Amino acid sequence: MCIAADVEKTVPGHPEADFGRTLTETGRLGVGPSVDAAVDGDFLYVIGDGNFSIADIRDPVKPAVTATLKGFGNTRQIDVANGIAYVTSREDGMFLIDVKNPAAPSVVSHYDTIELATGISVSGNVAFVSCRNYGVELVDVSDPANPRHLSTVRTGEAQSAVARDGILYVGVWGTRELVICDVKDARRPFIIAKAPLDGFGDGVVVRGKYCYVATGHHAKGMKKNDVSDPAFGNGHGLEIFDITDPSRPVFVSRIKMPRFYALGMDMWDVDIAGNYAFVADTFNGMFIVDISDPQNPRFVAHRQLDYAEKKKQFSYVGGFAVGRDYIYVAGGFTDLHVLAAPETAKQTLREKGTAPVITPVRKETNPRFTCYKPDGQVYAAAVSGDMIFVAAGNAGVHVLNAADGYKKTASFPTKGFAVDVKVSGDLVYTAESKGGLTISKWENGALQPVGQYRDPQYPVKQVVIAVPGKYVLLHVGGVNIHVVDVSDPSKPVLAFKDKQLGLLYGYQIADGLFENRWALCFWHVSGLHWYDITGGAKPVYAGNMALRMNPADGAFFIEGGALVTSKGGYFIVRHGDTKDPDTRYSVPGQPFSGKPVVSGNDLYISDRTLGKVCRLDISDLEKPRMIETIELEGNPGIVLVHKGKLIIPAGYQGLLVMK
Incomplete structure (x- = not known):
């Protein structure tokens, strides 16, 4: 099912008066359908279609693939930290890949997650794996060759998460929430706050005193599951919260992408570089939002990917990475697209903070x-x-x-x-x-x-x-x-x-x-x-x-x-x-x-x-x-x-x- 405001539209792009100028594509990586990307130093890491690729981006106009590995299943998200790439792969769990030598990456372990491994974010020696209905699983990755289960925080349908200073921020899907957890003790995480969203929650990023959440699908209050309801397909957007006190998040503002609904690729992402938020909105494409005034965000640029004739819809943006002057956009039906953004794109860096502590294992003591x-x-x-x-x-x-x-x-x-x-x-x-x-x-x-x-x-x-x-x-x-x-x-x-x-x-x-x-x-x-x-x-x-x-x-x-x-x-x-019984x-x-x-x-x-x-x-x-x-x-x-x-x-x- 795919419904847009203009169902006949086949030419990519949105009105520039509303969504900013159209970003220029300068090239493609040639790795095929892609679902997410990450930049670490001079290298770009791309996943999709069961593959993992590394590219040298010292010349960002001409990224050069240095290595490709295959056999990673239903890949979804990637994070890179301390020479290890962490790849979630839904029903196939999580892969840890040594990328210290970009020409010869190697799988160091394959971790069995508690459910569909979807989101991934690493803080210190703890990997936070968003496992959809099961919440977020915390995994000890101090020894990448031997990752160990630590705990689970049952947040609801977790899509993506990010941790800073022992606080975990989770984009929760079906219940349309930002869920905030205390994870200072990685074996004993607990929820400290929830904030409603006006769309299904997914991508989350924290910068300074603000938390930014990417949302999609339907807005709150939908009563009819069709276009006659104004909330139908109107949950696509970026929401900003003041998290000065993480236990009491305060809603600041939101900005909406074009109304749209499509089953299947329900993923939305966000990252921050300077005064700009970069937002991936699947079939709607890639957006850049000026957040210099958090109370009044505004669109400055966008790019919708190619129309896929066989699919009868636009190629979706699965994820992306921001580099120096360029955005590397994962096209789910196409390839890794390189978009020029010289006045806005800067390589994003992890904010320094206190990592969670891994306390000793507790012995099972249930007398029953x-x-x-x-x-x-x-x-x-x-x-x-x-x-x-x-x-x-x-x-x-x-x-x-x-x-x-x-x-x-x-x-x-x-x-x-x-x-x-x-x-x-x-x-x-x-x-x-x-x-x-x-x-x-x-x-x-x-x-x-x-x-x-x-x-x-x-x-x-x-x-x-x-x-x-x-x-x-x-x-x-x-x-x-x-x-x-x-x-x-x-x-x-x-x-x-x-x-x-x-x-x-x-x-x-x-x-x-x-x-x-x-x-x-x-x-x-x-x-x-x-x-x-x-x-x-x-x-x-x-x-x-x-x-x-x-x-x-x-x-x-x-x-x-x-x-x-x-x-x-x-x-x-x-x-x-054949009929659902009333009883x-x-x-x-x-x-x-x-x-x-x-x-x-x-x-x-x-x-x-x-x-x-x-x-x-x-x-x-x-x-x-x-x-x-x-x-x-x-x-x-x-x-x-x-x-x-x-x-x-x-x-x-x-x-x-x-x-």
Whole structure:
């Protein structure tokens, strides 16, 4: 969906009387589609389309590429500090690249972030990774070869963040907020203030006593989701706040870019050089704003990128970097564009300040749980007898013996981050992110690899056993579901694939099949989608129920249908139902969200986003009763109940077993 004030417009540019002169393009880097850029000293760093490039800009008119690396997945943002480039890559995590030799950069580590790695900013030895719905993850990068999780601050849907003097400023998307956090102790961050924005929040920068926020999409107060509502598409702008007291930000002013709305590339960025703000507004292009009087910002220049005929829209600006007299603009459909801005552009420098302190590790002391804590984050667990198979992120697969106090009996490396695991008979299926799906045989206390399935482009993020010995379902990349025939485990073969409108944030495929036939998956925009796995010669699409879903929610098959968490409660859906039911079974005053698991009369709901596990009594399905809510520092995945004990995969908090 793409709607502009002038839907017929194909010539780039906006009225100069309103948005300033048109910036001149002097060249392109020749690296192809780009999503972000950074300048550090005499070098330009560019990411996009899975690539990372370095260019010498000592002659800014003729930047020269010195090196290119490939294979970085769904790249989004880049920051460069102390000879290390930090690259976020959404579902592919964060890469740390040594760039001390611009002709020979090398990857020093690949870090497993808690969710979609989107924004990145470094202060001292702490990297702040904006992980969308999960908030901002703080990572110890004092040893770039061995980054370590420190903590998470749950800000809401974080897009971008920047820290100065132990204070973190976060552009939050859906709730349209600037969220400010105290991060002086990097292990104990907490929110100190929130300020409303008149658009979806993203890019943030701090200079002097002001914080500048780039916004987009819709303004506050939108009641109708179409152009008849004046707030529709009118959230694009730059907002300025006085942060003399960070705990009490004061709104100063805002300036608006042209009205526009387009799904897909929802990213907006800002940086400051002298008296000018440089703002990237995706399809609207690049803008320069005079902020010498913060109460009265005004446009002085702009540049909209080329019209992409195949896309039927303008190439979007993903990000940019400001250098001496030039702006290096990342064109998402085109290339890295070099724009001349001799009177305004100056290379931006980091403001000096006090970096966060990394205090000693705290030992897990929750008396209710036995905690097993591997080096990686625990995503999922599966049971076979007394053996607990644990998907432990960059630590691979660990095997624990429940009969021996949940002690580790073995561990096995994986080709990528181990993000899900299932067991069927003596076969273990591991989703290994960029490593694909690995099928192994468990015998004599060891995992022996049997077969592997890999997508040439995308990581595998979830595995579900649909028909033991026949079909597994995979979440692949950001939007795809694959049905894979594993009849011959040594040669798994793609049988069917699909994608629908929206994203697969994680664990959105229901476990197993309903009535031994129907698979269920949801995309957050278009709702629930059914697949007939066993009713014919091959799997096929089998209809949907259209509704907006919270990515944190999920579905679990029970007798008579699928229990689907939604809007603070749950409903029951059966194949063939197409209308969102009006009824949600809920607990008055105690809304819940997350991935459901039913065990007897107990319903467990784990919310990785909020760090909560709820337990409800559903002996009367229409009148659930809340028994307890467990709040965790980690990110709880889909729970297990083994011999009456609750087992919680809790991310970097480890595997928790209730005593």
